[in-house]
Amino acid sequence: MRDQDLRLLLPSVAVWIVTGVCLGATVRTAVMIAVGAALLGLAVAAMWCAGRLRWGFTGPALICALLAAGCATAMAMRLETRDRHPVHEMHGKVTMWLSLQEDPVPFGPVSAGTVRARVEIHAVARRSVPAASAELIGNAQSWANLSPGQRVRAVVTVGSARPGELVVARLRASGTPERLGRPPPMQRLAAHLRDRLQRSSSRALSPKASGLFPGLVLGDESALDPDVREDFRDAGLLHLTAVSGANFALVCGAVIFALRLGGAPPKVVVIAGALSIIGFVVLVRPSPSVLRAAMMGAVGLLAVLSSRRVQALPALGGAVIGGLVWWPELARAPGFVLSVVATAGLVVVAPGVRDMLRAARVPGGVAELVAMAVAAQVTTAPMIAYLSGTLSLVSVVANVAVAPVVAVIGIVGTAAALIGGIGGAQGIGMMASELLIRAMAPEMWWMISCAERLGSAQWAVIEIPDGWSGLAVAAGLSATVVAAVAGARRIDGDGLRRALARCRRGLARWAP
CATH class of the missing domain: 2.40.50.140 (Nucleic acid-binding proteins)
Known part of the structure; x- marks a missing residue:
């Protein structure tokens, strides 16, 4: 964490807390919060002018107070508009x-x-x-x-x-x-492409795979088989069937990689990346959850592609503030919490896990996949435990196993959806789309097989208390993993191998 830029961490947390509190409050309470935050900011400024506080504390405190006051004021206006609407008191x-x-x-x-x-x-x-x-x-x-x-x-x-x-x-x-x-035309276009993708999938793949494929590509779960859904849930893979930041990162990343490979200027790459995100939003239909995923995908892509990874945390903080200002109800949405903590895990935890695995001579590509899966698991486990009272023991293995094919399916599937929308229902566009999807049959078989094998194990998911007690248990386990990673990063490759050798010798002494 020493090399991370944390300047937007406290402001984003302040906006999140104030928004969440005001959502369940009255207009009067929201106004009181706004006035209290403004007075707190004035008090901090007065103490700084008197020389009692340093600017290192005063600056962040003033920013948090001003954002909290502005956020509470905006929430008071929204609550007032809601309460005065003619339908609000109608029955x-x-x-x-x-x-x-x-x-x-x-x-x-x-x-x-x-x-x-x-x-x-x-x-x-x-x-x-x-x-x-x-x-x-x-x-x-x-x-x-x-x-x-x-x-x-x-x-x-x-x-x-x-x-x-x-x-x-x-x-x-x-x-x-x-x-x-x-x-609207934009929504008709999206519906047309989604319908064509479903038709091509039903022709090219088995019944289980054809229902799953549109979910993996566009988040369309309308034809998803209930048994497949259950297997994916038990294996910790159900998040793949909904539009998430990973979908945006894959599509945008593919576009950026192709342009970089072709020697495009940086400005062209940036513009094309932004346009690809906007285009994918249109394709999967704009909604609060999709726009939230687009923001988190952009942040995750920045964390992966940027040469200065410290930029990712400020981007995440800015995305949180922007998302909450635009759609305040995200403050209490479990999906938003999971998206933010998973992205934060990609930025903060994943590099440490990756470096530890590389020090143990794990190949670079494998280390990246395992690091991302471990980071997502340890950061989202507390919230999942709070909501469902379960803890997956196979999620990391399952996500690592399917990670290579997820990227291929996402990129090829998006191309198939776009190509399939060209021409008539029996035209060359649909034929090309069907051929692309048919080429994904081995990847779909592998993904479904992994979900069936890992999800059907009796020990795949264990039950723990839900609510705050379950969150505390899962958070303790996650903190242990993070602490172990942080400690292991201080050991070089030779030191890590010597430690593993000592562990093996100790186990050999106690073995019968």
Whole structure:
């Protein structure tokens, strides 16, 4: 940590805490937090002017106080807007004009056949209202095939929003929504490419692999086999079927690598990398989770490709602040927490694990893969334990085993999705897409086999207490691993080999 730039660490933590607290608070509480943070900043500035504090403490404290005050003020305004919206206090059944903000996702028991989606309210009973977000629950048969941006008219039952959210209400849809027009062109393009990829996959791969392939490439889990989902969950690989920062890092990294190989100027490389991230956002459909993954992917790519790795932590802090300002509800979203800590592990923990493995003469490529898997496991294990009360014992092995094919599938699959969208359903574009996907059959077999073998072991996942006690247990184990890595980094390669030799001799003495 000595060579890391930590200047944005405290400000990002301050913004995160203030945002999370204000989400579950009233307008008055948010205003009090803003005033308190501003007064604290003034007190620190006054003490510095009096010569009682050094600038090394005063500067970061002032930045944190100002950001906290500004964040709390913005949250107070958002809470005020939510509380004054006409739908906020409304109850009962009514007809609304809505537009979808994200893809509907399955919600609750599979047998119930319900989906949940974030929608934007435009009108109530033919009367226009200020645009506001709401959470909608509807029948899967009626809502699952709608694209983000699609405007509909639907009969809904209005209920109160859950605490800790900025939505004005929770809506339960009745019947089938009436579509009003078509989705925006960008969303129609994304839907077209996703549909073509599903068709090509079903023609080129086995049933299990064809349902998994779109999830690995675009996060489309609509055709994922339940048994495959269960195996991936037990093996610690389910995160691969959702759009994450890794997807963005792979696609953008491939573009940057190709341009560097061709001798492109640095400015062209930077612009092309940014455009590839934007293009992939369009392809997988913009949503808060996708944009969050795009931010974390950009930070992770910076950590891997930058010659100055100290830039990665400030970038992560800036991404956290920007994400929370843009979408405050991320402060309490488990996915955001997992993304941030996994990216932080890639930046902080992974280099130490890699150096330790290289000192033990582990090949460079293998050391990088193991280091990234270990870093992701030790940093995300506490949060996973808090949420699910489980601890995976095979996650590191499984992620290392499939890492090489994940990169190939992600890059080739994205190319297949783009090529498949060209021409008609039986045209040359679909034929080329099918050939590319068919070439991925061995990689898909390997990934599914790893998940089945490792996930089916009885000891693959152990149960520990959930909640704060489980978090404490997993955090203790993670801290032990990090401390061991930090201690091992101080030992050179010869010293590490001598230590391992002493361990073997000690075990030999006690062996029967």
